[in-house]
Every structure is written in C-alpha cells, then in structure tokens.
Amino acid sequence: MPLPDRRLDLGFLTFVPDHGGPGGPAAALRDGLRLVQHAEGLGYDSAWVRVRHHEPFLSSPMTFFAAASQVTDRIHLGTGVIPMRYEDPVRLAEDAATVDLLSGGRLELGLSNGIPPLAASLDVIHGASPRGFAGEAQHRLEVLRAAIAGQPLARAAAQYMDVPAGGELVVTPHAAGLSDRLWYGAGSERTAVRAGEQGFDLQVSTLNTEETGEAFDVVQARQIRSYRKAFAGAGHEGRRRARASIGRIVLPFLDARDEQVHHDFVEGYRAGMTDDGRPTGDSPFPVRYSPILSGDPDSIVERLLADAALPETDGLxxxxxxxxxxxxxxxxxxxxxERVAPHLGWTAA
Structure with a gap:
C-alpha cells in the first residue's frame, strides 16, 4: 500500500519495567532514562511510557519526565496513556505544565478514560462516583483541559494569598501550547470519533475494543478516518492540524541471539490469542490484539507497508x-x- 508523501514520525513506547533485578526500582527507572537517551541519539521523535498503577511498571510519569527532560534536549516525551478516572485533574495539570516548561515544550499528554473492568477494584481505593465510570472520567478530562488551557476553575470565596475575594483561581504555572498537545487513546470507532469532536490528537495502539470481524489494521484505518472527519466537522482544523499515531509491536532479528532473547515473550503473547488476535480465554469486553511483527527487518518492512492503518497516520x-x-x-x-523505519518514510531527527 503506498504511503503518503510525508515524513513519518517515529516513537517508541516502554513500560519502564521493574523486574526485581539488582538495584531494584531505582535501577529500573535509571534504565528507563537510559532508553530515552538512546532513542534520542538514534533520532527518534518521541518517547512514550505506559502508565500502570499497582503493577511493577511506571506509575508516576510526570516525575519520570521531569528527570528525562534534564538529560535530553530534543525528543518529545509522551504518556500512552493516563487513565483519567483515577487522576486528580488539577494536580495533573500542575505537574504536566511544570514538566512542559522544564522540557522546553516537549510534553505530549496522552489520556484515556481507563479500563472499566478494573473499576470495581480501584473504586475501593479512589472512591466510587455517581457519574459512573465513563461519566466521571470524562468529567475529570474536561477539568484537566480547562486547567491546562488556563481557564478559571473557580472564584476565591475570600482573600487567598495574592488572590482577592472573588478573584479567579487558575492553575499555575501555565504552559502555553500544551493544550495543543493532548492525545486520546481510542480503542473503538466511537471513542475515536469522540476524540475528534473534542479536538484531541489520536493514539491507536495494540488493542481494539470492538469486534467487527475485520482485520485489526483495517478496523484501525477506519477509526482514524472517522476521527479525522469528526475533527474537521467540529471545526478544529481552523485552529490546528489533527495528528494520529499507531502503535505496533516490532521485534527485528538479525541473528539467532535476537530471536532467543524475545522467544518467551513472543510465544507467551501468541499463546494467549488466535491467529487473528482474538483472546483464547474469557474477556470482559470485545477485544482484538495486534500481531507481533518479528523476524528479519525486510519482512517487517513488507508487513508494515501492507498495514492498512499506516498510510492514515502521522507517526509510528x-x-x-x-x-x-x-x-x-x-x-x-x-x-x-537503521533497517526498518527509513523504508517507511522516516528520517532521523
């Protein structure tokens, strides 16, 4: 499938995993910083992190990015994604603005509602909401956007430090431009359309939360097209251009050692699903997973060039x-x- 005549952005996504090795969690975080620096040296455009609470992965992305911003110069730093159902939107706005200013405007803030099946467990920690799962997440998302944009969130009921009674309360510091770098991680056409209507950039990754019977990449290509149509229909194109990115698990092997290093992960991933990405066990909602693209670099390039979603995106x-x-x-x-991305329209930054 021909690719558009444009430079493809190239990023990577890491869990910043803590496998309990020597040095413990501190060493795992330092390894994450090392990986971001390595990618910047290779010319990658962006470094993204998963956000995982109560698991042995990164749980505090803004503090991690504050450190990363001081050991890198150019690479953008993004979250993929922060589940807003369990975030304090005002505190997140303060932290995000601080990181954006420290990094020189390099923060890419990826957001989502979160995963509904986890609500029953996490509500015990974070509190239930009469708005319901999605309603509460969307409410917090809107508060976050208003806070980042510098809109007044309330008026002071009495003199508050330097704010007089009746004065507007806004989030500080303010990071100009950050409100144009907000992404939404969509798993279905419905949520992709909503992201477009709301004026977000769009992330689609290795999970689709709808089942149409079609191939994974075909569904995502339609999600992106529907997103762009909704973005334009809502009048956002007059303000800025819509951006969309796709995530793919890519494991190129140059020798037997490369294949052996990733053997257990590849086999475990494939064992949990059918050839077309449907989970083999019970799933709490319709879901389809993307395949792993592994093997020699030339075969990976061939598969990516045949990916229906790639021509619709700005970034891989x-x-x-x-x-x-x-x-x-x-x-x-x-x-x-060195061996894959240059054949897809990417050049090192």
Missing amino acids: VIVLPAEGDVTAHERVLTIVA
Missing part, C-alpha cells in the same frame, strides 16, 4: 515488550532506526 510508535532488559530494548530501537 514501536511498542516494546513489558519483558526484557534495557540492552535488549536498545537493540530493538537501533535495528528499527
């Missing part, structure tokens, strides 16, 4: 396994930059 995000050490992940990023 290489999704690294949750497993594996930093050396193995650095090698994946290196081979992709």
